[in-house]
Amino acid sequence: MIIYIVLSLCVVIVQSTLSRYLAIQGVHPDFCLVLACVVGFLFGEYKGLAVGLTVGLFQDLLSPDGIGVNIVLKGLAGVLSGVITHTVSTVTWPSILAGTWVLSLGCGLASLVIAFPDVSATTFAYLLTTRLFPQSVYNSVLGLGCFMIIRKYQRPDSLFELLNRH
Amino acid sequence: MARAAPYLPMSTGLRRISIVIVVLCVGVWFLLPRQSQAVLGWVGNPLSSVLEVPLKWVASLQQAVGETWERYVALQHVEADNQALTLEVARLQGEVNLLKEQAIIAEEFERLLTYQQTAPMKTVPARIIGRNVSNWYRAVIIDKGQQDGIEQEMGVITEAGVVGRIIRVNPSTAVVLLVTDPNVAVTGMIQKSRDEGIIQGTPQGTIQMKYLPPLSTVDVDDRVVTSGLAGDFPRGLQIGKIQSLIKADTDLFQAAEIVPIVDFAKLEGVLVITTFQESIPINLPAPLPPPSS
Numbered sequence: 001m002i003i004y005i006v007l008s009l010c011v012v013i014v015q016s017t018l019s020r021y022l023a024i025q026g027v028h029p030d031f032c033l034v035l036a037c038v039v040g041f042l043f044g045e046y047k048g049l050a051v052g053l054t055v056g057l058f059q060d061l062l063s064p065d066g067i068g069v070n071i072v073l074k075g076l077a078g079v080l081s082g083v084i085t086h087t088v089s090t091v092t093w094p095s096i097l098a099g100t101w102v103l104s105l106g107c108g109l110a111s112l113v114i115a116f117p118d119v120s121a122t123t124f125a126y127l128l129t130t131r132l133f134p135q136s137v138y139n140s141v142l143g144l145g146c147f148m149i150i151r152k153y154q155r156p157d158s159l160f161e162l163l164n165r166h
Numbered sequence: 167m168a169r170a171a172p173y174l175p176m177s178t179g180l181r182r183i184s185i186v187i188v189v190l191c192v193g194v195w196f197l198l199p200r201q202s203q204a205v206l207g208w209v210g211n212p213l214s215s216v217l218e219v220p221l222k223w224v225a226s227l228q229q230a231v232g233e234t235w236e237r238y239v240a241l242q243h244v245e246a247d248n249q250a251l252t253l254e255v256a257r258l259q260g261e262v263n264l265l266k267e268q269a270i271i272a273e274e275f276e277r278l279l280t281y282q283q284t285a286p287m288k289t290v291p292a293r294i295i296g297r298n299v300s301n302w303y304r305a306v307i308i309d310k311g312q313q314d315g316i317e318q319e320m321g322v323i324t325e326a327g328v329v330g331r332i333i334r335v336n337p338s339t340a341v342v343l344l345v346t347d348p349n350v351a352v353t354g355m356i357q358k359s360r361d362e363g364i365i366q367g368t369p370q371g372t373i374q375m376k377y378l379p380p381l382s383t384v385d386v387d388d389r390v391v392t393s394g395l396a397g398d399f400p401r402g403l404q405i406g407k408i409q410s411l412i413k414a415d416t417d418l419f420q421a422a423e424i425v426p427i428v429d430f431a432k433l434e435g436v437l438v439i440t441t442f443q444e445s446i447p448i449n450l451p452a453p454l455p456p457p458s459s
Contacts, residue, residue, distance in 0.1 A: 012299065013296075016296030026371075059300070062299045062339070062341060064303045064333045108301070114302075116302070116348060119348075123368075
């Protein structure tokens, strides 16, 4: 459990300090969502849920959202990514890419509705095209990259195997 | 058998003459030192130029050997020294950068503290330790929280003007929602025309002043300040300048795009307003003394 907390804490710190340097046209990647998805894809829905809940809690503590929004969304993303790996017969890169993209889009849409509840249709469309879609693409590419790297360098004594055993 | 060269002894007369000449020369050298020096110089100068060549040759050889020694033999540890010095230079450059950075931060905080001492309100200085963790809000995280007396809805400023409002308070940190976020609204006023309105961020990241009176004489480049009506900011703090006016024929009110006075991208330190007087005190003239009867 401690390893989940440490990993989640590191990712939230990176999110709050370094993500602005990785922003493309003002679109920040959501490392917390990527972490929950990648863990879900690699180690199944339970690990995905645990990491999603932990990282969501930390994100909520530093976010203007009320506590609970990110816990639910990231936890859900972790579970669903685990479910995707069970659903598809072989986990290939298109399934990871599409899975992360759909989950990112869903989480982003929910966050968008919560952050801007009474926004006009024009502004909503603007946010959808300038932030939500680019961010989901960014997250999915990032998630796929992380997944492939971890898969390639996965060793029995690696951090992620350690994570898997706990 | 080869015969040895015959020894030719100097004749006694010649020997005597030589002795006399030597004694005379020594005597002259003792008795007339200055004059003898000139004569000796006349004789010795050509000899010195003959000596010069081998001397130079030996000197250059000595120099070459010395240089070889210094370059290759005596400097065999120079590579290690060089590496150590390179590391030292890199370390010192890092230190210099760090000190420069600290100096810049100290300068900014000095400005903030100077402003804090002169501002007509109680404030808590805070450092920005993080930016928005979500893509949907424009927020920063500061290093002061409940333990430092920070509460929700408190105003956050710099010496330049309004930054935002505290939206979440943790024990030792707090989240500040910037005025560029659509979820923040501040009551504002055009400094010149005294027209009031609501300052609110937009999803595009700009600031708008809404609900300006339709007959307002507001113009581009007019300064916008807080009106002090809502209770979280005192009156008169700068927010920005009017960039453009928005008014359709069907609109009841005017609106204006505002360029914020604070550069949010370079924000490093802020002041959180904890308490303030409702209006900035003005030095009124002293009341007149009662008329003497």
